[in-house]
Amino acid sequence: MLTRKRGDNRLLLTLAPALAALSFACGADRPPEDPLAAAVTGLVEEALREDPSPGASVAVQRDGEVLFAAGFGYADLEHRVPATRDTVYRIGSVTKQFTAAAAMLLVEDGKLDLGADLREVLPEYDTGGFLVRVEQLLHHTSGIKGYTEMEEFWEAARLDLSHEEMTELFSSVPYEFEPGDRYQYNNSGYYLLGMIIERLSGLTYTGFLEERLFGPLGLEATHYLDNDPIVPDRAEGYEALPGGGFRNDDPLSMRLPYAAGSLGSSVMDLMRWQTALATGDAVGEAAYEAMTTPGRLIDGDEINYGYGLGLAREHGLAEVAHGGGINGFRAQLSWYPEERLGIAVLMNAGSGRPGLLANRIARAALGLEQPQIREAPAEGLEALAGVYDPGRAPVQVRLDEGALRLGGRRLVPVGDGVFHPDRDPFTRITFEIGEDGVAGAMLVTSGENEVRYPRME
Numbered sequence: 001m002l003t004r005k006r007g008d009n010r011l012l013l014t015l016a017p018a019l020a021a022l023s024f025a026c027g028a029d030r031p032p033e034d035p036l037a038a039a040v041t042g043l044v045e046e047a048l049r050e051d052p053s054p055g056a057s058v059a060v061q062r063d064g065e066v067l068f069a070a071g072f073g074y075a076d077l078e079h080r081v082p083a084t085r086d087t088v089y090r091i092g093s094v095t096k097q098f099t100a101a102a103a104m105l106l107v108e109d110g111k112l113d114l115g116a117d118l119r120e121v122l123p124e125y126d127t128g129g130f131l132v133r134v135e136q137l138l139h140h141t142s143g144i145k146g147y148t149e150m151e152e153f154w155e156a157a158r159l160d161l162s163h164e165e166m167t168e169l170f171s172s173v174p175y176e177f178e179p180g181d182r183y184q185y186n187n188s189g190y191y192l193l194g195m196i197i198e199r200l201s202g203l204t205y206t207g208f209l210e211e212r213l214f215g216p217l218g219l220e221a222t223h224y225l226d227n228d229p230i231v232p233d234r235a236e237g238y239e240a241l242p243g244g245g246f247r248n249d250d251p252l253s254m255r256l257p258y259a260a261g262s263l264g265s266s267v268m269d270l271m272r273w274q275t276a277l278a279t280g281d282a283v284g285e286a287a288y289e290a291m292t293t294p295g296r297l298i299d300g301d302e303i304n305y306g307y308g309l310g311l312a313r314e315h316g317l318a319e320v321a322h323g324g325g326i327n328g329f330r331a332q333l334s335w336y337p338e339e340r341l342g343i344a345v346l347m348n349a350g351s352g353r354p355g356l357l358a359n360r361i362a363r364a365a366l367g368l369e370q371p372q373i374r375e376a377p378a379e380g381l382e383a384l385a386g387v388y389d390p391g392r393a394p395v396q397v398r399l400d401e402g403a404l405r406l407g408g409r410r411l412v413p414v415g416d417g418v419f420h421p422d423r424d425p426f427t428r429i430t431f432e433i434g435e436d437g438v439a440g441a442m443l444v445t446s447g448e449n450e451v452r453y454p455r456m457e
Contacts, residue, residue: 036060037068039364044072047357050423052240053330053349055083058357059267060365061342064275067365069268075235075348077246088234088264089346090225091331092324095263096190097291098209100138100308101277102197104287105212111200114138121196126171132179134196137189138307139295143175146186149393153256160255163195180298182391183305187260190308194259205259217276225264226254233266237328240351249328249350261326267344270333274342278335292320304449314426314447315362323355332358341365359426371425378413383438384431388453395453397442 044058055073059066071083106112112121114135119127121134136142147153147170161169170188177184194205201208206224214222223231238246254262265273276282283291291307304311312319317336324331332345332354343361345354363370385399397406404411404419406429411419417431417439427446431439442453 034068036365037070040068040361041070041072043357043360043364044070047353047360048073051351051353051356052244052246053347053352054238054246055087055235056345056347056352056354056357057083057085057087057089057267058346058361059085059271059342059344060361061271061275062365063340064279066268066271069271075233077236077238083235083348084233085268086221086233086266087346088221088223088225088231088266089331089348090235090237090264090324090326090329091270091333091346092257092261092326092329093187094265094270094322094324094331094333095257095259095261097277097308097322097333098213098263098273099190099193099197099259100291100306101213101283101287102205102208103134103138103193104283104291104307106197106200108284108287112196118142118192121199122192125167125192125195128171128175130175130179134193135295136179137193139183139303139305140186140189141180141183141295141297141303142186142189143177143179143181143184144186144188144192145170145173145176146184146188147191148187157256158251158253160253166191166256166258167195177391178298182297183295183303184391187257190260191258197259209263213282217272217282219265219269219273221266221269222273223264224254224262226262227251231264234264235329235346235348237326238349239328240349246349252327257326261324265346267346270344270346271342274333274335274344278337278340312447312449314359315366315368317366319447321358325350330354334358334362336362339366353424356424356426373412373420373423373425374414375412376414380437383433384417386439387456388442389456390451390453394456 040058040060044056048056054077055075057071059069061067069085071085071087073083075081075083075087103112107114116134118125118132118134132142152169197208198205237249239249240246277288291309292311293306294302294311295305296302310321317338319334319336321334328348328350330347330350330352334343343358345358347354360370381399381404384404385397387394387396395406397404410422411429412422413419417433419429421427430443432441434440440455444451444453
């Protein structure tokens with residue numbers, strides 16, 4: 001994620017008329033009354049009401065055929081421009097799979113060794129004496145400080161910093177851990193990968209992607225989404241206001257997300273990209289297998305991440321997916337290889353929850369029932385509130401007006417020490433409660449993946 005709420009210059013806008021502006025398009029002759037189209041439409045409209053976003057675009061494909069593609073609401077509220085299946089949104093960290101694929105093309109060209117010491121390919125980067133492998137940048141196991149977790153970065157977020165200024169920002173602070181010791185999601189590693197792509201290819205990051213990926217694959221709506229160029233069908237980004245309506249989101253120099261989160265695309269292009277990646281048209285079969293193989297730590301433990309792709313099990317199936325967040329936008333791109341099912345969800349508000357919506361759409365496409373949250377009485381909530389840290393970034397569980405909240409969302413009690421984030425039945429939070437009644441840790445389970453967050457003293 002590359003987002004943080006800042007500033008207070010607000011343009012009050014309302015969502016009320018947004019759902020009336022629906023641009024619908026399914027496969028060649030698929031009518032709007034198609035059962036999948038009806039189910040997905042209902043799920044999107046519900047999502048836009050519950051977690052407001054001015055607009056959203058959604059696409060679903062199976063076996064390379066687009067079964068559903070539609071825009072809902074508005075791409076631009078001020079000019080009342082409807083969102084369509086061709087609307088271009090910033091995709092945030094979904095960018096990382098393009099960066100990883102670009103790195104694999106250099107591997108295939110014989111120009112990049114993923115086992116190489118970072119100092120061999122970027123000798124000007126100060127690793128502080130640590131041995132950092134290029135592969136550790138791809139896996140988020142380098143230990144390098146993530147720049148989006150630094151206050152200094154957000155203070156300079158509107159400035160067009162150079163590579164030298166950016167790398168000095170995060171190379172000048174201590175490592176989070178010894179390289180390879182653990183997984184910690186990290187935008188700095190992908191920034192460095194962009195610099196490696198430039199160094200070894202002799203092209204700009206943008207130029208390499210355009211020459212080797214965008215052009216050959218026909219991705220005409222996919223761009224390095226800088227602020228200056230005129231981009232047809234570009235959406236505007238927003239943040240929801242607590243009392244209803246929206247404001248324009250905070251400005252951000254698009255030089256800074258770079259290879260970690262700079263791209264923009266449409267759901268139709270993301271469907272083309274997903275197919276090309278899985279079928280060997282973007283990178284070779286061996287390269288894609290490497291991208292979708294779980295990384296390993298020095299101690300041999302597996303992580304749920306390949307190269308630019310998250311690896312999980314959801315709805316009883318293997319899932320290859322990645323979310324994205326950047327000022328005013330949220331994105332989700334999911335692929336279920338056993339079913340050859342792909343889903344793209346793009347939204348133009350930071351309050352959107354495309355991952356949750358993509359999970360619901362997957363169940364609709366698979367013919368599965370939608371799980372429900374059944375709230376149960378809860379006591380002793382004050383003993384569960386506190387700060388928990390999985391080893392990468394502390395999170396705070398607060399007690400607010402008789403309810404627990406995490407990241408601004410209410411935690412709904414469903415059993416003894418067990419909760420779900422509001423309206424999210426796919427994520428379960430279980431508190432480990434000691435004999436003294438105080439929680440010593442929090443387990444966060446998504447699908448079949450679980451992360452333990454010990455309580456900080």
